[in-house]
Amino acid sequence: MKSILLTQIAELNQEDKNRLYRVIESFLFENEIDISSEQAKVKLSNANDCPHCKSKKTRKNGHQYGVQRFVCNDCKKNFRVSTGSATAHLKKKELLKVYIPHFLNGHSLEKCAVLTGISKQTSFDWRHKILAALGKQQNDIVLSGICETDEVFITYSEKGNQNLEREPRKRGKSVFVKKKQGISDDKVAILVSCDRKGNKHLQIAARGRVTTKEISSVLKDKIEPKTVLFTDKHRSYERFAKDNNLEHQTIKVSAKQYKKGIYHIQNVNQTAKNLKEWLGHFNGVSTKYLQNYLNWFALKDILDKSQHPVKQTACLIATSFSAWYEFKNVVNLAYVY
Numbered sequence: 231m232k233s234i235l236l237t238q239i240a241e242l243n244q245e246d247k248n249r250l251y252r253v254i255e256s257f258l259f260e261n262e263i264d265i266s267s268e269q270a271k272v273k274l275s276n277a278n279d280c281p282h283c284k285s286k287k288t289r290k291n292g293h294q295y296g297v298q299r300f301v302c303n304d305c306k307k308n309f310r311v312s313t314g315s316a317t318a319h320l321k322k323k324e325l326l327k328v329y330i331p332h333f334l335n336g337h338s339l340e341k342c343a344v345l346t347g348i349s350k351q352t353s354f355d356w357r358h359k360i361l362a363a364l365g366k367q368q369n370d371i372v373l374s375g376i377c378e379t380d381e382v383f384i385t386y387s388e389k390g391n392q393n394l395e396r397e398p399r400k401r402g403k404s405v406f407v408k409k410k411q412g413i414s415d416d417k418v419a420i421l422v423s424c425d426r427k428g429n430k431h432l433q434i435a436a437r438g439r440v441t442t443k444e445i446s447s448v449l450k451d452k453i454e455p456k457t458v459l460f461t462d463k464h465r466s467y468e469r470f471a472k473d474n475n476l477e478h479q480t481i482k483v484s485a486k487q488y489k490k491g492i493y494h495i496q497n498v499n500q501t502a503k504n505l506k507e508w509l510g511h512f513n514g515v516s517t518k519y520l521q522n523y524l525n526w527f528a529l530k531d532i533l534d535k536s537q538h539p540v541k542q543t544a545c546l547i548a549t550s551f552s553a554w555y556e557f558k559n560v561v562n563l564a565y566v567y
């Protein structure tokens with residue numbers, strides 16, 4: 231029996247082995263994955279700023295539902311260790327540990343719901359709260375050395391839009407407003423950047439063609455000084471590199487040139503290809519959720535290679551204290567015409 235099981239495991243491909251591992255991990259390390267205590271550690275080690283007014287004058291104020299509560303001396307508001315995180319206002323919190331491996335395995339919302347024992351709506355909410363939390367990792371990434379950057383265009387989609395009657399919240403958000411002209415206005419441009427250390431950064435930049443200003447708003451704080459920027463010959467990149475004192479190397483894609491000495495765009499090309507393939511599994515992602523999926527994609531390799539992917543994901547969920555606000559922003563976002 232034992233050897234049959236081992237033989238069967240040996241026959242699995244790498245992706246299925248990873249899946250199996252993630253489920254086993256959630257059983258083996260169940261007691262080690264404690265999101266609340268992880269949050270308490272971070273909040274207590276930091277200055278524990280008030281999430282409402284950022285004041286540092288805060289103090290402990292008893293417990294609520296078994297969770298440490300704090301009060302702000304300046305704005306007098308209460309907050310808990312989970313305030314602002316993906317676990318704020320979460321019922322059935324203990325099931326999150328069960329949910330994470332199924333989520334990481336890329337199962338559908340229904341399948342995750344059934345395997346965890348929650349409703350499909352809850353499954354949807356949890357997926358997007360987790361994805362919002364994963365954005366923390368992307369925000370912290372800094373690219374250096376040689377940085378390849380290119381745009382990937384994804385078709386604009388309002389799939390599953392249920393919020394048409396609601397008042398739009400982010401009226402000016404460029405990606406949801408059509409530009410007046412432009413050949414590819416039905417496309418959303420994602421800026422994909424990779425350095426040679428394996429860091430990846432993916433962010434929605436614009437609807438249609440990307441301008442210098444849009445490149446700057448995505449990459450400005452992401453690239454270390456002295457980084458060599460390697461892109462195709464697009465004037466927007468040229469200007470961005472000049473503005474930020476970066477050495478800029480280019481290739482002529484039109485002349486089928488993909489390599490120039492030590493410079494090439496193979497990493498970014500491969501990443502773009504993988505991204506399109508991976509997004510294909512989700513049957514068309516609605517544009518307002520696209521950034522959440524990009525957060526996931528950017529982290530996928532890291533989590534696949536991680537010794538404890540479930541625990542690492544739980545830690546990210548625990549310590550991203552803006553995820554709840556980001557989640558709320560996205561679900562309440564309505565498309566503007």
Ligand SMILES: [Zn+2]
Pocket residue numbers: 280281282283284285302303304305306307
């Ligand atoms: Zn306050």
